[in-house]
Each structure stands twice: as structure tokens, then as C-alpha cells.
Amino acid sequence: MQTQQEHAFEFTGKGWEYFRIWIVNLLLSILTLGIYSAWAKVRRLQYFYRNTQLAGASFEYHGTPIAILKGRIIAFVLLAAYTVAGQMNPLLGILIFLLLAAVMPWLIVRSLRFKLANSSYRGLRFGFAGSDGGAYAVFLLFPILTLLTLYLLAPLTHYKIKQYQHNNSRFGDTFFRFDATPGNFYSIYLKAFGLLLLAGVFFGISAALHMPVLMVVLPLLYLYIVGFLAVRLPNLIWSKTGLGEHDLYSRMEVGKYLWIAFTNLLGIVLTLGLYIPFAQIRMAHYKFSCMGLLAQGDLAEFVAGQVQTDSATSEETAEMFDLDISL
């Protein structure tokens, strides 16, 4: 049995520093009617990647603004076509919707490939090798089955999506692995559903007793459910993800997460949005401080042994065919 070493992620972003970058880029995005926002997005990602450190080295984002702009134009055209067509003729709207549903998995694969191929750590790129067929299964077939079964399959679908994403991701030549089971996802979703039932019972009791005061508990309970899902799902997903012989972990707490999310929201509302960069930095600090890598044996040795054989070609295809559709 080798000794296990814990390497926590460290996020070193600073609120005021990011505020200055954010606001200047926001101004330029507005002045160029949104075109510059692709450049702004690259800067934002670079700032966050470079400030994320693991075992003494930081991450890097290599996406080019032009690829992002291309993706945004495509997304905008698709969305505009869908909206306008739906207004003119409902039938045409349905047709375009079906068309969108049919190309969406294909676009998602391109987008995942773009994102990972443009991320690196210690000079080695990440990569995504998921097939189009796999994407159509998890992003189209399973969601349809979920609808048909009245969401009974929703946790299974979520599991399938994450399994597809993580099992097909790699760092250098080493693939990630996803060890969760559908049962893990069902357990979390069922607990959330139980809390929802509890909220329903509470509602019933307060209505029956004519005590509206009890209703105060309802939004709190609802907030808790939202936080519960937002914390427990990433915790599960990352803690069941590994790279080679090493394991990742995420240990967020619902209470702390909710406190940060709530105070962030309050700050943003009170400052008409000026707090947004500070809020993003705060949340990143918390998320990354809860995440890390459990290394089996010497991480430095593992890292030094990581290689990349196909760097040049994969980069080129990424440039030519891939685009980023996430807005």
C-alpha cells in the first residue's frame, strides 16, 4: 500500500484585481455591440485558469477569441431562427426545434473538444475523445427517455452524461475515469425529492392550521434543496473521478455554499451588478479550496512521467473544426 498524499487546489484570484479587468472588458464589449465579448471571455478564462494552482503549477487556457466568436455567431443565428420561425409559423418553429435537437449533441461534442483541447497544465493539453454516437445517446436519447418516463430516469441520464464526459477526457495521454454508479445519483436526487415532499407536508400543515408564519420555512427549505443539489452533485461527481491511479475529491458544505451564494446575490443586487466579479472570485475560492487530488505515491513522479504524443495534430483539428458554443 502506497502512502496517499493530498494536494488541494488553490485559487489565488483577487476581487479588485479581477474587477479592473472585468469592467474594462465589459465596456469594450458594449462599445463593439458584443463582438469583443469573445475576447473578454478568453481573458476571463485565462484569469481563472492561471489563478488555479495544483501542486505548484497553474492551469492555462488557450482558446482563440475568433473560434469563440464563430461559435457565438452560430448559436445566435440558430436561436434567432428558432425565435423568428416560431413567431411566424408554429409548424416551422417545431421543425427548427427538431433540427436544433438533432444537431445539439454534435455541437456539444465540438464544444467539449474545444474546451479541453484548449486547456493545459504543466505544458500538457487536456483532450476529449468522446464519439458522436455516444453524444447522441446521452444528450438526445436519454433525455427523451427521461421525458417519456416522467423524469424517473433523470438521475440515470445525469449519470450517463457525466460518465460520457469524464471517461472520454484525458490529460496528456492519460484518461480520466468515472467510478460513480447510477445508485449514487439516485440517492442524492431521492434525498432532494424527500426534502421537497417535506416542504409539501409543511405547506399542508401551515395551511390547515391557518398559520401563515410557518410559510417562512418554505423558501428556506427550498433554498436548502437548491444548495443541497448544487453541492452534493459536484461533490459526488468529482470524488468519483480519477486520473490514472490518483483520485480527485470535492468536499463542499451546503451551509457554507449557501451563505456565499446568498451574500453574493445580495451584493450583486445592491451594487447593480458591480459586485459580479467579486462574487465570481469568492465562489471560485470556495469551490477550489474544497477540491483536490489524492495522489497515490509521489505526484511529482507521476507528473514527470506524463507524456503527450499527438499535441500538434490535435491542436490543429481543434482549430479547424471546433468551436465553442457555450455563451
Added chain:
Amino acid sequence: MVTAQYFDGRTAAAHGVTLTLDDEWLQMRGDLLAHEWPLRDVKVSERLGDTPRRITLPDGGHCEVTDHAALDVLLKQGGYRQSWLDGMQHSMRWALLSALLIVLIFAAAYRYLLPWGAEVVARSIPPNMLQKMGASSLQTLDKLMLESSKLPPARQQALRDAYAKLSPLPDAQLAYRIEFRSASQIGPNAFALPDGNIVMLDELVALTDNDDEIIAVLAHERGHVEQRHALRMVLQSSAVGLAMTWYMGDVSSLLATVPAMLVQASYSRDMEREADEYAARTLQLNAKSTCLLPDILLKLEAAHAKRLAEASKDNGGSVMDYLASHPATQERSALLCPAH
């Protein structure tokens, strides 16, 4: 001299190196490592706060530098020029100036660009489209809140005839009809649909003393239609909603709708004034007193205040809800009927 970490791009191993500049050549030295490249073949990433800077090397590897001061000295020595954005992104003065400019741009767009754009778009919508929109809104309203009218058919016809006799202003574009409905939970009201149909509620008819008052209300509603107010409001609020979703996107889509609603309220004030003017001109053209409208407005206000007072007793609602979205009746009254 700059200390850095070198990665060769093929393995993840880090090598401690030092970088120096010899004339136009960047030299890298480390244990078992010695390379040099012309400085112009080397790509230096822009400064982003205190994040490590990246020097991309021609051999496919790169260096990560955290010693910013030393690197700046080296780059200056090599004649490397910062991009114009670099200074802006790191100065507090530019940050504050940007914030100020953003506020000004938003304010100007909201005050001038938005109403102008909405009007241009609203006016370019073809009549058959207006017809469809009117029909579908009436359908939705019927489903959600309207009931059929309890006015006797003869009375309905009499009002229709009286309205048909009202000569439209010369620039009027749409044909007008009245749809009679009732809605106890809305109270006395009338509203204009985009196709020119005007929904008149029984509760409003009951409130009036004579048919001329109804005609005054209809003229006012016609003003709303002719100036495409409903359409403009929908366009404006969806544009604001979109902008808010984009700006606040990360926060919550729920939050994004709140400001859009506030905007709607403040727009309807200007539009009420425009519709009042239109009604006054129509009434003048038909040789009727412009004081008819203030009369019925005062009655409406009293009726709504009463309803709201009752409602607030029940569930704690506020009279301010209603008042905020309508210009003060006295102010409107003074404009329409100076003799009052």
C-alpha cells in the same frame, strides 16, 4: 535575470531555469538545459493581474514566470511593447471611468435608443400580423381572466353605433371594433389590442354616466393602438429583459425579470400621456368636450383606489402598486381640461 519554470510540452515535468537577454536573443539556462531563441520568435502572454505569465517558445515548450518585476525589466530591455489594453486593465482610474461610461451608455440607450428602436420595429409590423397578434391575445385573455359580457345586446349595439360615428383622426390606420367582456377581478377597465380591437369591460360601462364618457375612453384606447403602445411595450420590455439576462446572467433569470417590470411601469406613463393627447384631438375633431376624459379618469381612480383598499385589507397589498404606474390624474386632468 528572470527565474522561471520550463515545460517542454511533451512531458509534464517542470525544470527550474533562468532567463536572460543577450542583445536580441533570449537565453534559457538550467540543469542540463541551455537554449536560446531570437526574442521576436518568442510569444509573451499579456499581463492579467498577478497571474503567472507565459512565455511560449519556438520548440513547443513554454516558461511560466511569477517574478513580474524582473520580467518587465527584461521585456523593456528587449523593446517589447505592451498592448494598449494592458494599462487599462490594471488601472483603477480606467476601471472607474469604465463603470461611469457603462452607466451613461445604458442610460442613453434606455432613454433614446430603446423607444426609438421599438417604435421603428412596431410600425413596420404588417397589418395581417397585427390581426393575428390581436386575435391570439384576445384568445389568451379570454382563457385567463375574461368572461362574456352581461350587457344586453341592444345596449352593446348602441355603443358600437356611437363609436362608429366617432370620426377618426386623418392619420388613423386601423379599423376599430369593440369587444364587450366582463372581469370582476380586474375591475373597471378597457384595453386596446394590437389589431385595433378594444376590449371594454362591463364594470367600466357601469361606472359611466353617459355614452360620451365611454366614447372618451375609447378614443384614449384608440390612441394606444394608433401609436402601437402595446407592441412597443412588449418590444421594450423584452429588449430590457434580454439585456438584463445577459448582464446578470450568472445570477438568476428570475432577478432579470424584476427590472424589466419596473421599466414597463415607467414607460406606460409616457404612453398614457400620448394616448390622452390623441383622445383630446379626436374629441375636439368630433366637437366633444375634452373634459370628458378627466371626468371618467377621476371616477376610475376612485373605483380602483376603493378596490385596492379592500384588497390591501385582505392581503396587505399597497395602493402604491397602482399609483406608481399611472401619471397623477390631476396632472392629466389639468392638461386635458384647463377649465376644470
